[in-house]
Amino acid sequence: MKTRLKYICLSAVAGLTFSFSSCSDFMDLTPEDQYDEATVWADADLTKSVVTDVYSYVCDIAQEVNPEAWTDDGFFTHVYGCRDINEATVSPSNLAAYDRDDCPFRWSKQFKAIYRANLVLENIDNVPQKTGVDLNVLKGETYFLRAYIYTELLRGFGGVPIVDHVYSIEEASEMELPRSNVADVMDFILKDIEQAVSLLPEQQTGANLGRATRGAAKALKARLLLHIASPLFADRSVNTLACNQYTGDRQALYQKALDAAKEVINDGNYSLIDCNAGTIKDIAEKFHNIIITNNDETIWSKQYVNKDKDADNWVRNRVALLHGPNGYHNWAGTAPTHDLVMAFETEDGKIPNTLLKAGEETTVNPYTNREPRFYATIGYDGAEWGRPRASDGAVFDATPLGNLQFGYYELSSGGAEVNAIQSVDDENNAIKKQQFNGMVGVDSRMSNIENWNGTYTGYLEKKLIDGTVSATEHNFQICPMPYIRLAEMYLIAAEACIELNKLDEAAIYLDALRGRIGRPDTRATLAVRGQAFNQNNLREFLRHERRVELTYEHSRYYDVRRWMIAPETSSKKLTGITIVGRLKPGKTATLPYVHDEDVYNYTWTVLNLNYIEKRKWDNKMYFAPIKLEETLRNPALEQNPGFK
Incomplete structure (x- = not known):
């Protein structure tokens, strides 16, 4: 008989979208905060607490080290392990800042989240219904969270193992699970998104504000498709590991990304906020409020309550x-x-x-x-x-x-x-x-x-x-802190259009973003800069717009890699x-x-500031290294190129 865990760690915060107590490892046999499994799956409220706890594994934007610190956009004042990333000295035995909880693709943390999501999905259909708890919505949230977390892993490491069910202790101890190809991981994520879309509501309100919605799932689809369509995954010169290479039709992916972004843009639940005003200062203030408030442009964001100094850091916006x-x-x-x-x-x-x-x-x-x-x-x-x-x-x-x-x-x-x-x-x-x-x-x-x-x-x-x-x-x-904004969907649509050579349509999406903050339109701006309206110039224009629009929103680190411009951007003097x-x-x-x-x-x-951090690029940094302990535990895991 194969043994499974009989206890589940749950946080005790009810009604809060994100709570952050969790077991240190899903293989622990004696977790500190214990609920008997049978008790959890017999109570819809406790089941909701498990789902709520999965949210806690989504990387919090409001933390000390933002991934901008690993790009040409930012420098982390206290260094910590960020210098190792920027000087390309990380290794499987020295993950540096990649092994912090504010790394959005931290391997051990994210696979714990996947374990917990799988636990929910394997049991939620047998949970008794209870007034005030919609189990179908919770199931949809869990599919979305698993898709979101797998997307972060894929963007950080490339192909990763697909774990779609809960393993027994015996199975886990003997498991040798190889990395799947990025195309297979993408398809797995897309299936989860499809399930999520079929189950999630259009909006979450009240105490549920900040939980996943149908629009968030659709937006994640657009983000994922654009990422895999990008040059990095078609490259064979530096992206030499088979599981990190996409061999399908990239133009088809760009079209799918465009379609997915347009579906969100045309969704009546979201709209760009017009920030135009009499002065630049007033426009700037309106734009700033888009970021720090719940509004019509917010697709998915993290909500907080103000906690005292003794509360867990992860429930406070610090x-x-x-x-x-x-x-x-x-x-x-x-x-x-x-x-x-x-x-x-x-x-x-x-x-x-x-x-x-x-x-x-x-x-x-x-x-x-x-x-x-x-x-x-x-x-x-x-x-x-x-x-x-x-x-x-x-x-x-x-x-x-x-x-x-x-x-x-x-x-x-x-x-x-x-x-x-x-x-x-x-x-x-x-x-x-x-x-x-x-x-x-x-x-x-x-x-x-x-x-x-x-x-x-x-x-x-x-x-x-x-x-x-x-x-x-x-x-x-x-x-709140934004995870996905409508502005990103306009940028995804514009980028996909550019790569599909639909330049006039791309300009429409760019002009909508720029117009709402009083900026001259795309053609006029290119003319002011002495540039022709063509695919190459529009591509650079779009990349610049993403940089300044999405600054500090966990975008730049991934963008410079998928576009393969990191050798230039990450070698600049600080x-x-x-x-x-x-x-x-x-x-x-x-x-x-x-x-x-x-x-x-x-x-x-x-x-x-070269004396503080001598930034340089190494092609091995296109993908993060997998921790040495993981490859020793699972010999089937192939390390990313350039790391020993």
Whole structure:
């Protein structure tokens, strides 16, 4: 007789979409929080708790390390294991940040989720009906979650083993399950999505807000199909492992991706939000609210409740604490690179062509006359943060809304000397020091407030943060975090159209996205940039739009790989910015500090951060390594190329 687990770990949070207590390993024989299996499957409420617990394995966007930190868009201030990824030194025995819970495709965590989903699917048909619990919907949610988690695994590793049922302890101990081809994994996911669509409701409301819907399942289908249609899976030069190669008709996949995206776009449950207003600032604020609120553009998002400091981190939206400014006692987290900052277009639709290389400087404010998404996404020196700064010994007192202060400011001609401004001006990491009389920004790494939490790059991520909330280890914002937005469906439709050479149709989807934030249309913007309206230029245009529209939404890491542009993007020098403000003749600094070009002469200098992280690309990094323990446990698992 084969033995199965007889106890199930459940979280005790009722009515919350995501709860985060779980067994450490599904093979544990004596889990701490035990419910007899027979009891669980005899009670619809307990069954719902198991499904709710599966949600907890979906990677939380509101965490300290965002995958943007593994791309040209971000740098993780505290390094942790991110340097190993960016310097291509990870290995099966050193997964570094790939082995963190905020990695969306962490192998051990995601296969535990799959186990639990399989457990539900094998038992839910025998659970007695109960008023107030729709078992068919729960079943649909479970199919969706298994599909979502398998999609993350596929995007991270390529082909992975398909585990579609619960194994006994004896079976698991003897199991040698090989990796399936990406096409087979894709088909498996699509079948789960089909099941989910047939069972899920159009909307979830009230206490169920944030649980899966039919639209979320359809949107996941579009995302998956576009991913596998991409160049990486057709490549045979660097993608040399058979299970990671797609041999089918890629044009057919692009068409299917287009059809799936259009189905969501035409769904009456969602619509793009018109952000147009009288000023760029107002447009930016409306766009920012799309990200941090539940609205008509949200297809699937994570919901939170505000928990005290002793609550589990995974039920709290900690992103403001984790990514905010040290001058507010926050931790700087995954900070934007200067490269990302200069990717946002100017107000007239051009891409900045100055202040791009380390050592280059300007006295013209690079943050003026930029597009709305820039102001909604980037926290830069002088930017309004959204709430007053506490009076706690900061170098500068509070302004009405609070202004970020990353630079070095001259307060008088006889100001006290401070530490040297440091920059790196060559490949040998020689430190260029400049003595400066004045005061340092309260949000800088030379601040008197928790300078170890200051940003190296001179920027902070603003997009996911509700700046009006005083984020501390005792208080957290409760705004939702988006997993799938309607904007992504427009971008998927546009990309598929471009690859199908339906350029006019592609422009329609791009123009809809750009028009809702007051941007010039695609043709006009290409003309301003001196580019013809053709497939190659439109492809690059689309890729740029994805970068700035979906920043910090777990997109860039996968995009640069599937497009096979990572050798370029991931070999760029890591750069930041240094800002120096010197008093103009006859002017006097006043407090509270506000960025004021009538009072100061400013100089912005691109800072080479190569001494912190020497980024380089290695083709092995197209797919993540599988942990050594997994390949030792299961010899049938073939390691991804380039890893030993």
